[in-house]
Amino acid sequence: MKQYVKPITVMLSIILLCGGLLAILSDLLFVTQEERINRAINKIYSGEDVKLEQTIDLSTVDMTEFNDLGVIKACYKLSNDDYLVLSTGKKGYSNGTVTTYVAIDINLKVRNVVEDSYTGQTLMAKLSGLYQSFIGKSATQSQEDISEIVTGATKSANAASNSVYVALQLVSLVIGG
Amino acid sequence: MGTLLLIALTATFINNFVVVQFLGICPFLGVSKDTKSAFGMGVAVTFIMTLTCLITYPIYTSILVPLGLEYLEIIVFIFVIASLVQMIESVLKKFSPTLYNSMGIYLPLITTNCAVLGVAELVIDVGTAEALGLASMGLLNSVAYGFFGGIGFLISIVIMSGLREKLKNAPFNKHLKGFPIAMITATFIAMAFYVFSMISL
Amino acid sequence: MGKLKKIASDGLIFSNPTLRLVLGTCPTLALTTAASNGIGMGLAVTFVLICSNVLISLLKNVIPNTVRIPAFILIIATFVTVVKLVMDKFLPDLYSSLGVYLPLIVVNCIILGRAESFAFKNPVFDSALDGLFMGLGFTGAMTLMGAVREILSNGSIFDISIWNANSFSIGFFGSSAGAFLTYGLFIAIFNYVVNKIQKKLAKKEAK
Incomplete structure (x- = not known):
């Protein structure tokens, strides 16, 4: 014993x-969720004084038709009237997903995109300039128009562009409705 | 049914644990010198991966998350795996000596196999579920993910051992012998599996 | 002094964990897509290695032989969780790019191997040095491989563009097959160089 x-x-x-x-x-x-949002805001509006104003209630917005392309995680209104959408895009390289924060201005144009996380291969995360090329895309453009950005890497950029596309559609529904 | 098929395709081929996600490389290189031991290792890993998912997923979702103890996940998972391996070893030794003789020697190696801890971490990751079009994995799907991930490991280690048996007597430069040529062989297996990443689900 | 030199040269060159012992292969293959990932992962492993070596060396008279492996794993898992928490707080970008491979440091054979074969038998200071140089050997090899793969597949190094990747890049080196090929060739070349050095040293000693 x-x-x-x-x-x-x-x-x-x-x-x-x-x-x-x-x-x-x-x-x-x-690390609280609020801190994560503030990190994304700091990255998007480096230096500018932008604050989180309110969380938008998504229970009334019907996004089921986009379920194949991506899922909305959350949507926030910022103090400069921009919207910040946390969305996950599907159908990436080897069926990976990308989750991004997309900042969209009142004219439904993309102001900037930053990556939150991804699954699948590490390859796509490092495509230089991928997220900058979404700046200025608008909600009236089709999904093909948005994904047509990086030559020669369409497949890897797919999940990222899907994520931006569903974010744009969401904000146009929120503002329009 | 459709989801299970999707999991089978994803875990076994598209996101193959060894050649796509690089989990479980140590046994993939270390125990692939002949087909028989490679097969034994593959079966043992599949078995442990399935059981690990069956135990860690409920522990995480119904104990650690409600209590706010997510930060203990690594410690809990590695302990579950280590004790699981130990337990199975003693059970096999007692009740099925034949199975123990063929599988037992690989069991201690499995505790430090990245594929086992990796699958426990992957099934609790929201991204894995989202890629399959689910909100969260659920117990059945997690166990299926573990099982088919193990099958993927089995397939790739058996292919690897077959190739290495053929290459055993090939006249290579002495600096290439051993690990380098094994890595280069794995290159071609990875290229073959690259085809599956083109499947869009 | 001779001891320090021996520990340093063992960790960095003669028993380099990545290129000579071929341990900790999973993160090496998965995270060498970019040089910065290599440094991040390497430093995380180095930190865990130093801490666990020191603690295990301190406790080597307390931990009974029968439960040493579970005790090692517990200590290592604790330090990995510490790294995970710290990185999530202060280095979120690196945290998200290391992904699932960060918790997998627990089962990295380098750390358990050094605990078992060095720290459990040697004094504290030597164990700390061993952890440092083994970790640096791992970091160096990973960063070098990451740099080669990043240059070839993306035309950049440490995220600084060298040439336009759209005009020339070999995407193969960014894929999983390229990882295996790069690693295999690195081991072969490193073996060749080390054999040359060892022959030279042996000749020197014979004189």
Whole structure:
């Protein structure tokens, strides 16, 4: 019996120590959703004084017809009347997805796009200038027009452009309706 | 049914664990010298991956998330995997010595196999579910993802071992022998699997 | 002094974890699409390696032999979670590009291997140095491979464009097949160079 006492005490004390350390750290380092949004806002409007104003209620907006292309995660109104949409685009390279923050101005044109996360291959994330090429695209353009941006890499850019497309459609529904 | 078919295609071929997602490369290179041991390793990994998903997914969704303990996920998962492997080893030793003799030697290696921890992390990731067109995975789909991911591992390690058996006596430069030529062989397997990434679901 | 030199040359060259021992292959293949990923992952692994080596070396008289592997894994998993939390807070871009491979540092054979074969038998300071140089060897190899693949597939290095990627780039090196090929050739070339160095050193000693 005695030979079990030491291993068990050592393991238990290590578990308690590690658990305690992690609990403290995770409290200190917790990243709230609001902080993530502010990070995206800072990236999009580098330096300008733009703040989150309200979260738009999406329960009344019907986006089911776009379900094949992408999903809307959230939509926010900003203090400079722009809309910020968090959307996931599907059908990327090897069926990956891309989640982006898309900032759209009151004239339904894309102001800027930043990447939040992606699944699938790492290849597409590094396409230089991919997100800048969406700037100025508008909600009246078709999905093909929006995806026609990066030559030779259409497949990898697919998920990103789908994400931008559904974001534009959402904002035009929100403003129009 | 359609979802299961989709998961089978995605986990086995399109996002093959070994040659597309680079999970479980260590056994893929280390235990692929002959087809028989490669097959044994593949079966053992498939078995453990399925069981891991069956246990970690409920633990994460119904214990860690409600209690707000998501930050413990890595520790909990690796402990589940390590104890699972240990348990299966002793169960096999006791009740099925024949199976233990053919599969047992690969079991200790599986604890540090990235594919097993990788599948536990992937099934709780929202992105995996979204790529399949689901809001969240659910237990059945997670287990299916684990099983078919394991099958994908099995297929690629068996192909690899077959190729390496053929190349065993080929006259290579001595600096290329061993790992380098194994990597170059894997290059061609990866190129073959590249075709599947063109499938649009 | 001789000891420091030995630990350094072992970690960086003669037992370089990536190119000589071929350990920790999963992140090496997956994350060398860009040089900056290589540095990020390498430094994360180095941090975990130093911390776990130091702690395990400190506790080597306390941890009983029978439960050493679970204890090692627990300690490593804790430090990986710390890295994950810190990176999510302060380096969100890197965090999202490392993705699922960050938690997988736990099962990275380099860390468990060094804990078992070095830290559990050696004093604290040596273990810390071993962790540092093994980690740097890993970082160096990953960054070099990342740089080669990034230049060939994207015409840039550390996200700084060298030439226009639309006019010339070899997309193959950005794909998974290219990862295997680059890694294989790197090991072959490194083996060749190290063999040359070892022969030279042996000749020197014979004199």
